[in-house]
Every structure is written in C-alpha cells, then in structure tokens.
Amino acid sequence: MTILLTGSTGFLGSRIAAELESRRLAWRPLQARLRDVRSADLAAATTVIHCAGLTPHRSSRSEEFFEVNAEGTKRLVGECERAGVRRFVFVSSMGVKFPSAYAQSKLAAEESVKQSRLEWLVLRPAHIYGPHRHFRGTFDKLKRKRIWYVLGSGRSPIHVVYVKDCAAVIAQAAMSVRARETLNVIAPECTELEYIRVLRKVAGSGILIVPTPVFWARFRKGRAVVEDRMAGLRIPGIADWDFSATPLEKAMTEVYESVAAM
16 A cells, blocks of 8 residues: 655644654655646555645635635545545544635535545544644743633633644554544543643743633624634534544643754
C-alpha cells in the first residue's frame, strides 16, 4: 500500500507525515497544487489522505475558500477515481456546523467525497492545538495579564484535540477497514474553566479567572456568538473516533516547552 498525503508541510500535515514515518508506512507527498492535480500525480497510490486546505486568515476572501477547499477537493476526488485510488481519508472540521465561508467550503468538500465511488472516511477534528505561535501568544497573555474572563461560570464545553493525537488517528484511519463514515476526532470534553486552569498551571501563571455574566457577553459579543460558544462544536448524530487521548495537562506541558524553545 502506498499513501499519498496532501498538505504534508502544514501544521497538521507535517505531524501526519511523521506518524506515517514512525509506522514505517510507504507514503509520498502530493507535489501538485489541488487546482493542477492530474491522475498521473496519483500513480501507484492506493490511499489518499487529504489534509491540504485553506484555513481562516484575515486576508482570505470567501471565494478562495470555495476555490481551494471545495473545488480543489472535488478535482482531487475525480482524479483519484481516474487513477484507481481505492481509499480516501478526508480531514474536515467539527466546525462545519457554522455559517462561515471556511466551514461551508469544508462541508461542500465533504459532499464531493461522499458522492464519490471511493472507499472514503471523513474525519472532523475538534480545535487542534500544539506547538504554534498562537499558543506562544496565549501563554504570554497568561503571564502578562492579571485577569482572564470566562463565559458565565465557565461551564461552556471546550472541544480540542492534541495535534499528535489527531495525526495518529488519521494514520490509523488510512489503515482501517472502516469506510463511508463521518467521525469526530476529539479528546474528552472539558469545561472552559477546567481548560484555563490547566493552561494557567502549565504556564506558572497567577492570573485570576473571573466569570462574565452571560447577559453582558451577549450584549458585547452578540447573542449568536455566545450561543455558539455555549453549545460547542458537537453536531448530533456524529460519533467519535475511539482513541486514547494524551491527558490535557501532559499535552499542554509539551506544547509550552516547545513554544518556549521557539
């Protein structure tokens, strides 16, 4: 079996590549851009892990999300069918429930995958965390600020998955016999309060955690934003991929040590 991986140099894709290497699986990166891919680029590949995509950025236009994520995936799926690829693992997002251009482009991409003749799996990771400049900023904020506000009493659910765990699940999915399923990739749920307490402990911060009244948050941020945050990422009827998640504190300690060395 030869695995072809798209997005192999990205935040998640590079970890998937490392996971495939550690399992001694034969794989190679997709060299062509999605808009230029041809069946020849997929020669001898039996499985494709599609991790590439445009992620939210301030300069991104709505049309770009659909061009890259939706149309790019549709083209890749078609070329996979022509090239004789058997299995297709698509890395989507638990955020497809939201109305943003990014979320809807991923949902449209899912539909192209599901309508194909391939042996497909759609994986929807929760918010992926790991060594990234975003977390360096978060840890700096925990050390610099004196107060951290949480919504209400801090009971809102936090849906996250460690990047190493997510990569391991995706590698497992490529080898699995499971097919034609849509599954969440998520660590055990915790509350916002529990999450911030772990971050505070790992960073060695003395920041004070203060509740924000829900009515005030709705006034400042808008009812829809607050309701989405309180509901979390789960969509009814979507099962989770079963795996042993790295405990939050252990994973965050690894992240903290990594970003400190950046």
